[in-house]
Amino acid sequence: MQKIIPILLTILIAGAGGFAAGRATSGFDARMAASGAAIAAEDGCAALARSEWPIGVRGLRLEARAFGPDCDNATAVFVASTEQGPLYQAAFATSQVFGLAEAETQEAMTVALSDWIAQRGARSTALLPPWPAGAGSPEAGEFPFTPAPWLTQAAYENLRAEDLPVFCMAQGLETARCLVAREDAIEDIGLQSFPG
Amino acid sequence: MRCFLLTLMFGATVLNACAPAPTTAEGCAVVQTHAIAFSGASTSDLAAGDMVEARSFGPDCATAIVTLTFRAADGAPLWTFAAPARKVFPETTAGAMDSVAALQGMDTQLRRWVRVMVLTTADQPRWAPISAAAGSPPLPETGPPAPPWSTPFDQATYADLRERALPMACFETSPDAASCVYWEAAAGEALLFLEFQR
Structure with a gap:
């Protein structure tokens, strides 16, 4: 046990000062296989799409990009940002995201990414299903909504009353993650299930 | 000329920065x-050829995503x-830097960051008796005052995962925080095991 704490602290210390070469030899280098052997990062599925979330005066910039050796093994990253920098980001394996999983070429992935971050129609927190006081969760309609863990029933109902714009994007094969923008922050409010 | 010099300095890692971008300049690629x-069936049967890939992208390194x-x-x-x-790298991205210095700083940071620490779940501390309640973070039984920990697991699951000594990799998420993910061979997926802060 005594040796564990130094190992973990080393990770943090490295955060401030870096994994200097000298540190990498302090006992756990043997577990770092093939250290220093750079491998070419293949980008057989590099794709990029940009959009805008038209809220507020300037709106938010949305960016979706994919990278990976091929489109079957690509990673997708979603970023929402202002001129000052990113406010929200999330990464996914494209094989696990509805709409991206089917894209097999860079061209198809570019189209899929564009579709992924396209905001269609006006969505609002007012359209979320009601969560009656005393109930364990919001009313389950045809497309159940699962609130984020931080949302209490009261906070959820306040959110509905605020009538804020909602942006939802597929984050799995059967669910979409829904976000709201508030001043200089983006809040994750929960998961919307797909039909079926 | 700029790209030629950058490529000479940093090699292939900045080639993306010099390649035509799909729709806009990529200042911090x-x-x-x-x-x-x-990954692998067990720590004694790890798959060869796994790879960690660290990337940065964005219009400039101050506002980039890694x-x-x-x-x-x-x-x-x-x-x-x-x-x-x-x-993740506040010191590197703070302040105004020209693009060459910014790319050099990012390259240095990613070169260090990508060298994640590979351990096993058994290398993490036991759940301290004082934190016996489900959902409490694990604390080391001995040693210096522990930093704050958090794990998505209850005590029994945490102990089981630790007992199985599964492959685990830890990486920084900020200068004073790190995350550890482990490989669950039965499910064929990597999962978060522990997060801690200084």
Whole structure:
């Protein structure tokens, strides 16, 4: 046990000062296989799409990009940002995201990414299903909504009353993650299930 | 000329910065990779050819996103972490820098970041008796005052995972925080095991 704490602290210390070469030899280098052997990062599925979330005066910039050796093994990253920098980001394996999983070429992935971050129609927190006081969760309609863990029933109902714009994007094969923008922050409010 | 000089300085890692971007300039495109053995049936049967890939992208390094992706030998992504570069490397991205200095700083950081620490779940502390309640963070039984910990597991599951000594990799998520993910061979996926802060 005594040796564990130094190992973990080393990770943090490295955060401030870096994994200097000298540190990498302090006992756990043997577990770092093939250290220093750079491998070419293949980008057989590099794709990029940009959009805008038209809220507020300037709106938010949305960016979706994919990278990976091929489109079957690509990673997708979603970023929402202002001129000052990113406010929200999330990464996914494209094989696990509805709409991206089917894209097999860079061209198809570019189209899929564009579709992924396209905001269609006006969505609002007012359209979320009601969560009656005393109930364990919001009313389950045809497309159940699962609130984020931080949302209490009261906070959820306040959110509905605020009538804020909602942006939802597929984050799995059967669910979409829904976000709201508030001043200089983006809040994750929960998961919307797909039909079926 | 600029790209030629950058390529001479940093090699292939900045080639993306010099390649035509799909729709806009990519001012902070850097990639670093590092070979590890992470996935596999057990710690004695780890798959060769796993890889960690660290990337940055964005119009400039101050507002860039950085990602750390664990990939299997066939390229399949096992785990991806994404965060603003200014959160992970605040000192590197603070202040105004010209593009050469910014790329050099990012390249240095990614080169270091990609070298994740590969351990096993058994290397993490036992759940301290004082934190016996389900959901409490684990605390070391001995040693110096512990930093704050958090784990998505209850005590019994945490103890079981620790007992199984599964392959685990730890990486920084900021200068004073780190995350550890482990490989669950039965499910064929990487999962978060522990997060801690200084």
